[in-house]
Amino acid sequence: MDKRKAKRMLGRIAAAVSGCVLLPAVVLSAASGIFRSPAYLEPWQKDYYRQFQDVRVQAAAHGLLAANGHNMQPWFIRTDAGDAGSFYLYADSSRQTPEVDPMARQLMVTQGAFLEYVRVAGTALGYTVDIGLFPHGAYDEGRLEESMVRKAVAKVTLRKAAVSPSPLYAFLFQPDTNRGPYRPAPLTDQETKALQSLGTDKLAVEVFRNKDDLGRLGGNVMQAAKAEAGVPRVMEESEQIFRANEFAKNRYRYGFSVEGQGTTGIMKHVIQGVVTLFPSMNRGQAASDRFVQSTQAAVDHTPAYALIRSRDNSRESQILSGMLYSRLVLQAHSLGLAVQPLSQALEEYPEMANIYAAIHRDYAPQGGTLQMLVRIGQPVKEAPLSMRRDIRELFSEAP
Structure with missing residues (x-):
C-alpha cells in the first residue's frame, strides 16, 4: 500500500471514530433544541x-x-x-x-x-x-x-x-437566585449591618454567620430537604413544572430548568438532551437524590444565613415580607453578594411540621413567623437567568 492510500485510509478511520464520538452530542443537542432562540x-x-x-x-x-x-x-x-x-x-x-x-x-x-x-x-x-x-x-x-x-x-x-x-x-x-457555591469569606460587619438595617418596625432581617448558627440552620435546611425529598406528591409537583429543553422553555416560560443548578454552555444542552431522551433520569428517586445532593452542596458552601421574621402571619405581613425580601436581594447584589432561598423548613405541609416547629422555637422564641430563610455570600460564578413570561400575558387585556 502506497503512502497516499495509507493516509486516505487513516483519514477515513479517524473520521469514523470521530463520528461515533460526535453522534451522541449531535443527537443530544438536537433534542435539547440548541438552535432555538431563547424567547x-x-x-x-x-x-x-x-x-x-x-x-x-x-x-x-x-x-x-x-x-x-x-x-x-x-x-x-x-x-x-x-x-x-x-x-x-x-x-x-x-x-x-x-x-x-x-x-x-x-x-x-x-x-x-x-x-x-x-x-x-x-x-x-x-x-x-x-x-x-x-x-x-x-x-x-x-x-x-x-x-x-x-x-x-x-x-x-x-x-x-x-x-x-x-x-x-x-x-x-440580575438573577435573584444563585444556587452555586459561595466563597468561604464571612460577611463583614458593614455588609451585615447594611442587610439588617432593611428591617422595619413590623419585620426583622437577621443575619447569622457564627459557627453555631451556621451548623444549626444548615442542619434545619438538610433535615427539611431530606423530608421533602421523601414526599412523592411534593416531588411530583416539582417534576410537573420542569422544562427539559428549549422547546418546552419557550412554550411555557415558567417553572424549573437545568439552569437552576447553575449549568450553562454546551453542558446545559447535553443534560437537557439526556433528560429529554430519558425522562426517568429526572423523576422519582433520581430527582429526590439530586435535590438532597444539591442542597448539601449549597449548605457546605454557605458563609451566612438570613431570616426574615414578621410579628404575625397575616396576609399583609406576608406581602410586606415579600417586598422586604426583594430589597434584601437588591441590597445584597449591590454589595457583590448573592442569595438563595432555602425555605423548605418554613413550609407548612404535615410532613414538615416538626422541622417548622423546631426552627421557630430556635429563631422566633418570642413569637412571630419566619417568612424567609436564605443563604448569602460571595458567589464563585454568576448565576444564569431563569425563564420569564411575556409581560402581556399578565394583563387581562392590553392597556
Missing part, C-alpha cells in the same frame, strides 16, 4: 420595557423579574380604562403550588416581591409609586381561591414626578 430570556433585556407605551406595562415588565416561588410567576393584572395611571395586582391561584404551599403563604410573599420591583422601577422611570394593599377588602379565608379571583392584592398608582434614579435599579436585571 424566554427576552424580558431580562434592559430595554425590553421600552417597546411598550403604557407606563403600567413598563413598570410591570420590571416586576416580572422578581423572585417568585417555584418560578411560577403567579401574577395577574387588571386595568381600569378610566384610570390610565393605575393597575390592580391579583394573585393567580391557578399558578399556586398547593403541595408545598397549602396555606398560600409563599404565594403572598411572591406578590410582595413583584410590588417592590415595580416600586424601584417606577421611581427610576420618573413616577411616584403608591401601593395600597387589599383595595377590595381582605380575603375570605374559607373561600380563598374565589377571593383571589375577586379581590386584588394591591392597587398600584403611578404619578408623574421628577426622575429619581434608584441605586438599586441596575440590580433588577
